[in-house]
Amino acid sequence: MTTFDTTVPPTLRKLDMERLFIRKRALSLALPLLVLAYLAYVFVAFDVVGLAERMNPKNARTLVADSYSYKTHVTRDNRSGAVSVAVEGERKGAYPDGQSPEWVTLPDTSSQVTIIDLEDGYEVRFGPETITFDIPGYGTIRATPSRSAGVQAEFPVGDLPDWINASKNRLAVTTDAGRLTVTRNRAEVFRYFAGWELFFFTLDSPYHGMGIGELMTRAATGEAGAIFHDVWTNKMWRHQDVAWAIFETLLMAFLGTMGAGLIALPLAFAATRNFMPLRAVRFATRRVFDFVRGVDSLIWTVVLARAFGPGPLTGALAILVTDTGTFGKIFSEALENVDQKQIEGVASTGAKPAQRYRFGVIPQITPVLLSQLLYFLESNTRSATIIGAITGGGIGLLLTQAIITQKDWEEVAYYIVLIIFMVMLMDWLSGWLRRRLIKGEPGRKARRQGAAMLLP
Amino acid sequence: MTHATVSARSVADIQADYQALIQRKRLYGGVILAVFVAMMAAGFRIADDRNAGSFWNGITHVFDYPSEVLSEAVEKLSLLSAHVVQFFPALIETLNIAAAATLIGAIFGTVLSLLATRGLARWPALIPVFRRLLDIFRAIPEIVIALVLIFLLGGGPVPAMIAIAIHTAGALGKLFSEVNENASLKPVEGLASVGAGWAQRMVLGVFPQVGPNYVSYALLRFEINIRASAILGFVGAGGIGYELRNAMSWGQGRYDEAAAIFLLLFFTIVLVDQLSGLLRDRLTHGAKQ
């Protein structure tokens, strides 16, 4: 060990290191503490505690239960005594007059009573006057609605359990087997079933309730068109509209992204130090890029909606405007990083300016260009969903409206699944195209440097 | 020029091959170009057709709305400063949503990215699971989560924060895992050889390598999240977006408010954008040295 001796004695060095480590400790403790302190501040500022109190577990249950189940309503109009059965209580899901699922026995000439068998011993009967609900382990609830006296309900002895909500004019009983509501005007039973009912065929379709095997046979014997038509025009799930909505969303993303790329490419040259000698032009172009990018596509949607009205074109233009700024910035950064050698090589052969750009510049920036375009195509599919929700249309509008009106959570679930699939598909597609189109791409390293930092 | 690797193929062969190649290339190139042009043209026509107003009618009216807003804003210029003060707290709320979501998302993204990177994963068998999880986090648009959470938790900043954080975790997780893949495994192995646990290997072996890139990506995400947070305000998540939508929605009579809010938001975005750009530049620059 023949290293030359240094004059610093070890004790001094240790002191030095002690100091260094005390600093390091302070530093490595300070950062997490800072983060924690900030999160604590946000926790208080956002009133998370109050929020937790307000949180409504019932809503969560409704949402979860509804997203994979549907309910069938059996409704009695207390004035006319008419009983109707409808899936989700909607007209388009209504059973034709005189028909009902087998667990509902409609009144006929022999009896005036509607019997609703909720299974496991739960049974509701709509009598001519009185409505009864048999609940195993509790007893029978009897309710008599009348215009003058409200809803008179009789319960088995004992305290009212909390799943019964009764007032002078209204009775609501919620059980796992089903729910009963009685008001002066109506009596209604909801029974829940798992699954997305009428997903393929509505009740009025001749194919409703048919097995896969039979459908296949029928399809093979020339009914395929009719079968498809019934699914496609399903009033309950509206597959046709949903398909159009998805298409519109993708269309907005595609037109917006590609249009922005086409416009940004020539403009980007004007924003670069190496291709635009005029400082003022450069500066102005960059500020324009910053401006359209800073405003955000959503606000552009609102602004453009006046001129173009609602619809996918407006959404596409909004994406186009914003991304022109984004691409302008990315492309101009890529252009500033181009290798001058290649341009010089082409120039030395006596190539014309256009040729110099074509062969000296474009081949260098195509990888950045393409991969950014494709990245944004995927991320704009998401943006288009949001934009659609504001004015455009498309799946975003369907989704937000379904959520806001909070009626059909199974539709919400359906849309969410579709959106996730759509975005994942675009993600996969853009990745695939990137790999195909940019063969021999220099890899992540190049993407990470410089321009590629602007990944969505 | 006797070259050692002269192959048996004659020049004529090479020329024929190349000719075939170039013709194939031209064909593919032509087809791709034609398909792209056709898609753009058809897409434009469909979009134009399904839109309420047409492109060529609308293009002349693009400035109608901005000029309406501007003229009212100019008319009531004296109220501007009062509006800026009035809406400043909402801006802070928006920034807080973005910052908190970025932080939380980055923390989760970091952990998920480590779990999803070959060579670093705590449970290598579960890598595909964590990768899919990241994909799903990324695929769900913030607005979906936000709306559902608003239903569950009521309006306000928290649903937006959670929604953005989930998306951020997915997006950053993917970027981080790409960074991780480029990180050298040697220090990690070195730490493994002294009997360090997983957390120690990650924090002491991986973080020093990937730190600057992580921060750089997180800053970029913060910029994006400010917009996202403003947008979610539009659908009821509070903050400046909520104020902007109410003002814009009311329209004439409150366009001055809209203009003030817009300016506030715009300058914030530009400011953060520039600052983080500077910081990122320095970080990647420092990392290169």
Add this chain to the structure above:
Amino acid sequence: MLRIDKLTKRFGDKIAVDTATLDIDKPCMIGIIGRSGAGKSTLLRMINRLGDASEGRILFEGRDVTQLRGKEKRAWQSDCAMIFQQFNLVPRMDVVSNVLHGTLNRRSTLATLFNLYPMDDIHRAIDILDRLGIAEHAAKRAEALSGGQQQRVAIARALMQDPAIILADEPIASLDPMNAQTVMEALRRIHEEDGRTVIANLHTLDTARRYCDRVVGMRDGRIVFDGLPEQLTTGVAREIYGAGDDFSEAATSTEIETLNRTKPRRQPAVAV
């Protein structure tokens, strides 16, 4: 003390280490030689438990090391330090922190994550660095050091573990002859002064001969030689290296004396 018993490692079809058996009954310095791909690294990695053995056992003082899991495995690793060809330090961290990593297994995870090492450890780290002659670089980043210095930091980290065994996987292959000599001398001194067992993979015969008490030769995963340095004749070396008659020791040499005989040439710039 350490017994390796029919240790085998397979990578798919490929057998990297083939029923290797080795018995070390007292602390000594062992050199393992063999050409590239012979299985030297794989063997050391199995001993340190960086890789799991496919078959066979490693017994340390009677305990089967191959069966250890989780905490116990890590405790064993801390007892059996490893030095790598490429140093495997954390390049962006300072030298002392790198050395302190040797204590990770003993200290609480949380404390170490926040740089909360006991002051005693820090002092000891500097003592070790001083012993290896690089205390003056204590506060520098590891990446700022030369290869030889980095390798000595790696050795310091190993010493910080206070291990019974030090495994060194081609510790000098990335080093120039001058630094190689310093590092090998440091290892030798540690063996002699502390009485720790050192097992080093070595590329070159003369290094093995010069520093080791015992030399093990591997070929195609099997141990084909195990003896004293003096027994390592050119014939034996030919067998280990699977070389023909044109085999010359100088080809594997990294000794300064050997090298000085040839004039270094200007390196051509790398084509872009």
Add this chain to the structure above:
Amino acid sequence: MLRIDKLTKRFGDKIAVDTATLDIDKPCMIGIIGRSGAGKSTLLRMINRLGDASEGRILFEGRDVTQLRGKEKRAWQSDCAMIFQQFNLVPRMDVVSNVLHGTLNRRSTLATLFNLYPMDDIHRAIDILDRLGIAEHAAKRAEALSGGQQQRVAIARALMQDPAIILADEPIASLDPMNAQTVMEALRRIHEEDGRTVIANLHTLDTARRYCDRVVGMRDGRIVFDGLPEQLTTGVAREIYGAGDDFSEAATSTEIETLNRTKPRRQPAVAV
């Protein structure tokens, strides 16, 4: 044929080329030597009109090349091909396309923008590649080739221009000795077989001596030597390179024979 008349180039205060005068009356192969910063590249770039001269004239067959603008300037560039140290190819395009760039000046802009070259040109490009021994790589991307091969592609591009003069700016500085030899031989052959003038900046004396008919020495922007290779004595070289008595030719040599004398040593792996 080519007359360079008091050519001067200033970069701000710095005079890169200082009233250089040179007269070439018949096709020959000229080597320009001089140390780094002597102004060699700047001179060639002015001839090709990649850079404008500050003062002086370049006359080619009586016409003042320095005054050309636009179309005429480009026509001159196409007549006077340039080869660069770093090849300056378009790495992502295939070899033939790169060679075809030599025809850009002659072909219609629109057609070339879409990569539509006449088939005849394509065939000729491959013939040229064949002549340079790299026809088999015709369809590969330029970046997939080795340095020497890329430089030959660059020469092919130059030949495709069918130029009267080929300028080569340190064509072999980025190449290993083997490739350097191939490239220099190609240039020499082109000069001999096609009768084109070749002006090459060269880093090393022996290359210049070996391949050139005439050697020009530059120092600090001025031409300080202009003569036959034989006249290039060590004394003259010392003056050109501004070196002291310790100047040895071998230090600048890249010739294989010179190199073979020293035994290559194993390169140390780069520390991470």
Add this chain to the structure above:
Amino acid sequence: DTSEIQEFRIGILGGENAQDRLNNNECLRQKTEDLLGVETKLFAPADYNGVIQGLLGGTIDMAWLGASGYAKTYLSDPAAVEPILVKVNNDGGYGYYSVGFARKDSGITSLDDMQGKTFGFGDPNSTSGFLIPSIEIPEATGATMTSGDYFGEVKFTGGHEQTIVAVANGDVDAGVSWADGLGEWEDGFNSGALRRAVDAGLVDMNDLVQIWQSKPIPEGPVVLRTELPEDVKLKMTGLMASLKSMDAECFYGVAAGEAKGFMPITHDAYEVIIEARKLKSN
């Protein structure tokens, strides 16, 4: 002549599921297409403003607005649209009410209990969800609607449905929404946003109490873009006016419930609302 227009675009206000709105109005679209002989399209933007901007920008030809929405259109551009018809209820009136409500278990029974509490409006362009209550409630409380003045906080929930959920969730202590004022409280009245929420099983009216009700609010007009050719206007007015007699089921869907029909109305009927709206602007 109709040759001047190439297509006819009908806007539908937000508030109900976009798809349901389109479904309910599909028959009207069909009838319009048959009548005018040009392609007819339905547009269902997310909020009130979307339709209003469409009318202002000339990209939507007909819509059924709320009174406040009409006022906004008029104030932005008096020449943009003209009101033609209004929905008349079965009882002959064309009014409805803004109803304030709170959770029963909150103990709030009137505006007096709302001091310091959170109050929720719906869409800023809604008559019943914002404009009228924002004028009449201050009259009742004697204080402004500024947050912290009388109410602790005043927010916009975004729409009628959101208000109901916000109240049910306790997100706001009370809110306003619309109802026809007929029928029973426990059913959520005969029609209106509350009734829809009840039908959807979202709220149980037993859990809510009414705390306020506005004076009658004029139903919003069906408007046509002024620039449309005269005969298109005539035809569309005729179609809408006779919709109930032509196709009762279609009318039910378009008018969102039972009603007597669409009757003519003029701009004058909305002067009050326009004044009210002006009052609310800066």
